[in-house]
Amino acid sequence: MDRFVKGFIVMSIVYLGVSTILGLLMLAHQDLLALKFVHSHLNMLGWVSMMIYGVGYHILPRFMGRALYSNRIGEVQFYLANIALIAMLVFYTLNVYAPSGIYLTITVVSGVVEAFTVFLFFFNMLMTLLTKVEQPK
Numbered sequence: 380m381d382r383f384v385k386g387f388i389v390m391s392i393v394y395l396g397v398s399t400i401l402g403l404l405m406l407a408h409q410d411l412l413a414l415k416f417v418h419s420h421l422n423m424l425g426w427v428s429m430m431i432y433g434v435g436y437h438i439l440p441r442f443m444g445r446a447l448y449s450n451r452i453g454e455v456q457f458y459l460a461n462i463a464l465i466a467m468l469v470f471y472t473l474n475v476y477a478p479s480g481i482y483l484t485i486t487v488v489s490g491v492v493e494a495f496t497v498f499l500f501f502f503n504m505l506m507t508l509l510t511k512v513e514q515p516k
């Protein structure tokens with residue numbers, strides 16, 4: 380298994396742990412519902428998407444009997460997606476408790492970078508699955 384693939388799977392499980400603790404805290408303390416976005420995106424972009432990236436990168440090329448189009452794109456996606464997700468959620472939280480233009484700006488920029496990483500996966504996977512493979516003569 381490639382390092383970045385393992386990285387996606389490990390980080391997805393870490394996000395599940397963190398989001399579950401936050402979910403329980405939100406149940407117990409209603410004022411923490413202000414962080415619902417943090418909980419839902421730890422789950423949806425962290426746990427769910429990263430598990431799908433990891434399993435998808437490992438399995439989908441093998442189903443097609445092909446090599447992944449670009450390991451480099453996968454590696455870049457791994458680092459960018461994690462840094463941007465953590466930055467987006469940390470600065471969203473800071474902006475909830477101490478609203479400031481700079482926190483909001485960093486949250487939005489991180490969100491845009493996170494969305495960009497979605498398209499890195501989209502591109503890498505489609506190039507893997509749809510490009511024609513030269514048949515040996």
Ligand code: HEM
Binds near residue numbers: 405412415423
């Ligand atoms: C034991 C684990 C969990 C606990 C205790 C928990 C708790 C909560 C709580 C208290 C809320 C706020 C509900 C409200 O608005 O009143 C919430 C929202 C949400 N949770 Fe969880 N959660 C857990 C696991 C998960 C998982 C595994 C996922 C996704 C895979 C998830 C996805 C969401 C989403 C998307 C929302 C926002 C829903 C909405 O806007 O109505 N949660 N959760």
Ligand code: HEM
Binds near residue numbers: 415416427491
């Ligand atoms: C770069 C990627 C993403 C960004 C920037 C983003 C941003 C947002 C924003 C701004 C909201 C509204 C929050 C609010 O009402 O306060 C939201 C809600 C939501 N998003 Fe996303 N989202 C992203 C990806 C995703 C993905 C991939 C999923 C599912 C797989 C998802 C599921 C949800 C759900 C269930 C809600 C409603 C629950 C909530 O209010 O927290 N999002 N998202």
